[in-house]
Amino acid sequence: MAVSVAQDGFRLRLGLLAAAVILIVTVPFWLSRQETDRALASSEWVAHTSEVRSALNDLLYGIRDSEAVVYRYRLGLLDTLDRATIAQNRDSVLEGLQRVALLTRDDSNQQVRVGELRSMLQARLRLIDEAVVAIEAGDIAAADVAMITAVQEFPFRPLAESLLRDEEAKLQQREAAAASNVKRLDVINVVAMLLQLALLAVVLMLTERQLRHRLAAERASQQAIARAQAIFETAREPIALIDGQLDVVLHNDAFAEFYGLDEVARDQRVALADIAGNWFDSALLQRLSDVLGRDRELWDYELRQLNAEGAERVLLVNARRMRLPDSADRVALLTTGDVTALKRAEDDVRDLNRQLAGRVDQVTEVNRELEAFSYSVSHDLRAPLRHVGGFADKLRRHLGEDADEKTTHYLRVIGDSAARMAALIDDLLVYSRLGRGAMRLQPVDMQAVVEETRAIVSADLGERDVRWRIQPLPVVMGDENMMRAVWQNLMGNAVKYTARREVAEIEIGAARRDDGSHEFFIRDNGAGFDMTYADKLFGVFQRLHKASEYPGTGIGLASVRRILARHGGRIDAEAAPEAGATFRFTLPGNTTHS
Template sequence: MLNRNILSRTRVEVIFVQLQQKKMRDEEKSKEQLLKELIDLRRTVVTNDTEHRLREEYSKVKENEQKYYNLFQSSNDAIFIQDLNGRILDVNQKLLSLFGYDRSEMIAASMSDLVSATEESKYRSALESLVSDGATIFEIDLRRKNGEPFPAEVSASMFAVNGEKVVQGIVRNISERKRAEEEFRKYRKHLEAFVAQRTDQLESANKELESFAYSVSHDLRAPLRAMEGFANALLEDYAEKLDETGKDYARRVVSAAQHMDILIQDLLAYSRLSRSALKPNEVSLDSVLGEVMHQLSSDIQKIDAQIRVERPLPEVMGDHATLVQVLSNLLSNAIKFVEPGVKPKVNIRAEVVNNRVRLWVEDAGIGIAPEYHDRIFRIFERLQGMETYPGTGVGLAIVKKGLERMGGKAGVESVPGEGSKFWVELRMRGL
C-alpha cells in the first residue's frame, strides 16, 4: 500500500513533472510563437506602412502625370511627340484638329501622310539638324487628312524618355502670316513700281521746271532790263522836261525793276539749290569766308561794318558753292539788320560739338523775337518793311535748304535788341 502509495505518488510526481515540463514547453513555445507573431505583425505593419507610402507617392505621381497630360492636351499649341524614326508616339487635341485626324488615325499615320510629298527631304534634314543641335525651328508644307496642304512652322526639340531619345514638336499654322507676307510682297512691288513711275514723272517735271526757270531768268529779265534802261533814259535824257513828280515816278520804276531782278535771281538760286544733288566734299570754311568777304566788300566798306573772324576756321564736309551762298546770306543779313545809323559789328567763329562743326555768325543788331525763330527760315517770310530793310525774304530759305542738301542744320539764337546768333552745323572733315 505504502509502496503503491509511493509509487502512485511518484507517478503523480512524474505526471506533475511532465505536466510541468509540458507547461514550460508550452510557455516556451508560446513565447516563440509570440515572438514570431510579433515579427510577422511588425513585418505586416512595416509592409503596410511602406505600401501606404508607395501608394501615396504613386497617386501623387499619377496626379502630376495627369496634370501635365492635361496641360499637354489642352495646350493652344499643336504638340506631337515622335521617335527618331518618325513614328508618332503621342499628340494633343489641337494637333488632331489641325490635321483633321482622330487619335488612332494620327498615331498610325506615317510622315508621308502628314508632310507634303515635295517636302519630305526638308523634313529629314530638319530631323538631322535636330539630332545634331538638340533643337530646331523650320518652315514646312504639311498636309491635312483631306489632302489640303498648309504652311507650318515647326519648333522641335529632343529629350530622353527611359534613356530613349524622342522628339517633341510644336506645329503652328502660318497660313495667315504667309498670306500677309505675300500681300506685303505684292504691295511692295506695287509701291516700287508706283515710286519708279512717280520718280520718272518728277524727273521730267523737274526738267520742265529747270527749263522754265532758265527761260524765266532770260525772258523775264530782258523786259525788266528794258524797263530799267528806259526809265533811266527818261531820268537822264528828259530830266529837264520832267517835273519832280515825274522824276520820282521814273526813279520808282528803276528801283522796282531792280528789286524784281534781285527777286528773280534769288528765286533762281533757291530753285537750283532745291534740285541739284550735293556730294559732300572737304571744304575749308576759311576759303569760303574769304570768297564771301570779297563778294560783299563794297557793302562792308560802304557802311563801315566791323567783321571779326576767329581764324583758323575748320574744314567741313559740304559743297563749296552752296556754302558761299549760305554764308553770303548770313553775313549780308548780319550787316543789314541794325538800327539805322548804327555800325554793324559781326563776329564769326566755329566750335566742334560731337564731331560736328558749328559755325556762328553773331551780330549786335536788332535781334528777332523768339516766336519768329522758325518762321524766318521759310521762303518770303520777312519781319520788316521793304523801306527800312530791303530784301526778298529768300536768303534764309536758301540757308536752310542748302544745309539740308549737305546733311547739316541751321538755326538761330536771338533776343530782340541784343543781336542775333545764327549758326550752321556740318560734319567735320574726315568724319
C-alpha cells in the same frame, strides 16, 4: 569648359583621397608589423635565455651527478660503481656545452666564458675519470686527490653563474624593449584608429558633398528640362519631332492646335500623311528624308497648308536632324512659321511700290515741268524786264533836263522795280536749284570758307567799322559750294543789319555737341527782330524789315535752311529788337577735326 574643369578637380580630389587611404592603411600596418616583429624577437630572446639557463643547469647537473656517483661509491653507499650513469652524464655535459655555445654564438664575451667553462668541465670530467680508474684499481687515496683537485682547481660554478647573469641582464633589457614595443604598438594602433576614423569622416563628408552636388545637379538638370519643356510648349510656332518613317513622335501645343491634334498625346506617334493639310508635297517629303538620311538641313521651305479651321496659311518649314539623349534613333526637329501676314504685307508693299513708282513718274514729270518753268522764267521773263528797264533808262536820257521831278521819280521807280524783279527771279532760280542739284560731299574747311567769305563781304564796307571775332572752326563733310552759300547769306545779313551801328560787332564760332554733331553760330549787334514772327523768318519771300530800310529779296535764309536740311542739319535764331541776333545751325557728326 566649366564641366571639364569640374571633372579635373573631382579627379584630383579622388586621387588625393586614394593616396590618403593608402597612407593611413599601409603606414600603420607597416609600423605595427615592425613592432610585432620586435615583440616576437623579444619573446624569442626570452626563450633563448631560458634555453641557456636550462642547458647550464643540465651540464651542471651532469657534473654533480657524476661526482655524486663517485662520492656515494667511495662512502660505501653503492655496492658497485655506476659507470653507465657517469658516461651518460658525460654525454649530457658535452651536449649541454655544445647547446650553450650555439645559444651564445652572437656574443663574443659569452663565447669566451663558454670556452673557459668548456676547459674547466672537460678537466673535471677528466679528473672524474681518473678517480673512477683509481677506485677500480683500489687506489682510494689517488681517487680522493683527483676529486679534491677537480673541486679546488676547476671551480666552474662562478663562471656558469656569471654567464647566466649576463644572459638574464640581456633578458631584462629585452623584456623592457618588448614592453616598450607593446606600448608603441598600442600608440600606433590608437593613432591608426584615429586616422582611420578621420579618414572615414572625410570620406563621409566628401560623399555627402558629392551627393549634395549630384542632387543639386539633378535638380538643375530637372529645372533645365522643365524650362526646355516650358519653352517647347509655350512656343507659338508649331514644333514637332519626326522619325525616319516621317512619323511625328513628339509635338508641342501649337502644333496640335494648328493641325487639330488636341486629342492626340504629345508622345503618341502619328504619320505626317494622316495630318490634315498639304503634307503630300513630294519635294518637301524628299527633303525631309534627306534631312534624316543624309544629315542635310531644310531652311524656309514655303508651303501652303490648311489649318484646323480649314483656312489656308502660308508656312515656312525648317528641319534639322538631331539626336535624342535617351535614344539612338535619328529624328529631325521640324518647325513651321506662319508667314501669311508677312506675305500679305509683302503684297501690300508691292502694291505700294507700284503706286510709288507711279508717284515717282508724276514727280519726275513735275520736275521736268519745273525745269521748263525755270527755263521760261530765266529767259522769257528776263527779256521783258530788260526791255522795261532799258527803255525806262532810254526815256530818262531822252528827256534829259526837260523831264520834271515827277517824271524822273516815275522812271526811277520803274527801273528799280525791274531790277528788283530781276533779282527776285535770280534768287528764286537759285532756291529751286538747291533742291535738285546733286551734292558733292567732301571735307570742307569751315575756317577757310569763313575767311574767304569775310573778304568778299568786307570789300563793299567802305568806311564802316566792322569788328570780326572768328573762333577756330572745324572741318566737316559737305558740299563746299553750298557751305559757302550758307556763310555768304548769314555773314551778308550780319553786315547788312548792323549798318546803322557806329561799330558793328560780328562773332562766329563752333562747338561739339554731346551727340557728336557740330553747332555753328554767328552773332551780331544789329537791328535784331521780334521773336513773335520768328516762324516766318526762314520762309520764301518772308521779310521782318521793310525793303526800304534793309534791301533784299527774302530768299537768303530760306536757301540756308534748304541747304542745311539736305545736309541733315537744322537752323534757328534768337533775337530781340535793336539788340542784335544770333543764328545757330547744326551739322551731323560725320565730320573730321581740323
